[in-house]
Amino acid sequence: MSTATVAAPSTGAAIGIDRLFLGLAIGATAILVALVLLDSQPLSAALILGGFGLGVAFLKAEFSYTASWRRFITRGEAGGLLGGLIVIAICALVVVPIAALKVDFGGAIAPLGPSLVVGAFVFGIGMQLGNGCGSGTLYTVGGGSGRMLFTLAFFIVGSVLGSLSLPRFLALGGIDPVLASDYLGPWGGLAATLASIALAAVLIIAVAKKRGANWRPSRNYIAGGIAIGLLCVAVFFAGGHPWSVTFGYTVWGAKIANALGYDFSNAAFWQWPGPKHALAESVLSDTSSLTDFGMVFGAMAAAAATKPFAATAWPPVKSLLAAVIGGLLMGWGARLGFGCNIGAFVGGVASGSLHGWVWFAACLPGCLIGIRLRPLFGLSRD
Amino acid sequence: MRKTYLVVALFGLIAIVGNHLTSPSSGRAVSPEDFAGACAPCGAPCPSKK
Numbered sequence: 001m002s003t004a005t006v007a008a009p010s011t012g013a014a015i016g017i018d019r020l021f022l023g024l025a026i027g028a029t030a031i032l033v034a035l036v037l038l039d040s041q042p043l044s045a046a047l048i049l050g051g052f053g054l055g056v057a058f059l060k061a062e063f064s065y066t067a068s069w070r071r072f073i074t075r076g077e078a079g080g081l082l083g084g085l086i087v088i089a090i091c092a093l094v095v096v097p098i099a100a101l102k103v104d105f106g107g108a109i110a111p112l113g114p115s116l117v118v119g120a121f122v123f124g125i126g127m128q129l130g131n132g133c134g135s136g137t138l139y140t141v142g143g144g145s146g147r148m149l150f151t152l153a154f155f156i157v158g159s160v161l162g163s164l165s166l167p168r169f170l171a172l173g174g175i176d177p178v179l180a181s182d183y184l185g186p187w188g189g190l191a192a193t194l195a196s197i198a199l200a201a202v203l204i205i206a207v208a209k210k211r212g213a214n215w216r217p218s219r220n221y222i223a224g225g226i227a228i229g230l231l232c233v234a235v236f237f238a239g240g241h242p243w244s245v246t247f248g249y250t251v252w253g254a255k256i257a258n259a260l261g262y263d264f265s266n267a268a269f270w271q272w273p274g275p276k277h278a279l280a281e282s283v284l285s286d287t288s289s290l291t292d293f294g295m296v297f298g299a300m301a302a303a304a305a306t307k308p309f310a311a312t313a314w315p316p317v318k319s320l321l322a323a324v325i326g327g328l329l330m331g332w333g334a335r336l337g338f339g340c341n342i343g344a345f346v347g348g349v350a351s352g353s354l355h356g357w358v359w360f361a362a363c364l365p366g367c368l369i370g371i372r373l374r375p376l377f378g379l380s381r382d
Numbered sequence: 383m384r385k386t387y388l389v390v391a392l393f394g395l396i397a398i399v400g401n402h403l404t405s406p407s408s409g410r411a412v413s414p415e416d417f418a419g420a421c422a423p424c425g426a427p428c429p430s431k432k
Binding site: 020021024028031032035036039041043044047106108109110111113144146149163166170173174175176177239240241244247250255269272273274275277278280281282283284285286287288290293300309310311312313314335338339343344347 | 383384386387388390391392395398399401402405406407408409410411412413414415416417418419420421422423424425426427428429430
């Protein structure tokens with residue numbers, strides 16, 4: 001394995017292209033695209049390439065939901081959260097009306113009940129310990145963080161455990177999804193959704209101002225938010241639903257467990273038509289897996305194009321332990337909470353579904369606890 | 383860490399390709415939400431349907 005680097009004499013910093021990993025990322029993406037095109041599935045290829053673009057955009061903008069939420073909770077800084085709302089607003093402009101008007105498209109909906117609240121709360125704890133949410137884990141793994149390999153591995157384990165727990169939590173009760181467009185029509189639903197996003201932005205800015213903190217998003221977050229929002233729209237058109245991340249993890253984990261001899265035929269979750277189909281079919285037949293793979297390789301390409309890939313040392317054991325616990329909690333919480341920051345919060349709010357805001361409200365206190373636990377593992381509260 | 387990454391990336395790619403070649407793939411990629419009765423991105427049923 002060779003790393004092509006060009007030293008910058010004036011600064012001493014190593015800059016250059018890591019040809020091995022750049023080639024691996026582009027080659028792997030080309031192979032996956034070729035496989036789905038051989039099956040005459042151009043929309044699947046679009047999902048892989050959309051994911052690739054998301055990986056590049058997240059890495060280049062250093063767009064982090066986890067850090068943004070932490071900065072808001074600990075210091076009152078609102079810029080990151082507002083950047084996230086830019087993504088949601090751009091998605092909502094397309095998702096709410098199209099999902100209501102076109103039969104081939106649908107929004108991200110979910111029932112309201114104990115499962116959603118408990119799942120989002122636990123996810124919030126895990127997100128701060130794991131140091132990345134669903135999308136954050138993908139792009140940092142792709143970007144060369146060895147620590148996040150642990151987070152991803154245990155995210156997958158946790159999500160399979162969550163799939164076994166979800167039916168019992170759903171049995172506790174709940175109400176059907178509440179979708180703005182069902183009550184107000186496509187355009188009224190869009191207006192209500194945009195108003196809810198604007199109200200959230202006003203409240204977040206008010207909190208930041210009251211705490212004397214900076215509320216303006218950085219240029220990175222504005223540009224990144226716009227780019228990610230547009231890519232979310234592209235993924236919506238290619239997949240028929242808003243971008244989601246964590247169902248792919250559950251499928252990968254279940255396929256691995258299946259290969260190792262675990263029988264899911266008695267698990268209620270895996271008898272529902274969607275999960276049963278995903279477990280039986282090729283992993284390239286699952287929309288969330290397609291964008292996930294693209295995102296990892298996109299981030300890998302972006303990282304390897306600018307510096308030696310994965311050239312840092314492994315983090316301390318305590319930090320890895322936090323990654324393991326955080327991954328497990330996020331995986332379990334994502335299944336109970338019907339997704340992560342992307343599938344539940346971004347996708348839910350951008351669809352005009354009330355569960356997106358419920359998820360946000362339940363995840364924030366979980367984040368607060370996660371932040372308080374971080375020093376136990378040698379992680380900063382900031 | 384680079385060696386670990388190389389092994390993980392290659393193993394992952396081989397696993398994806400191997401799974402695709404040994405599993406059926408009937409038509410376009412789908413989400414669990416595409417199936418009748420699904421009430422969530424994971425395909426969970428609606429509370430009112432129980």
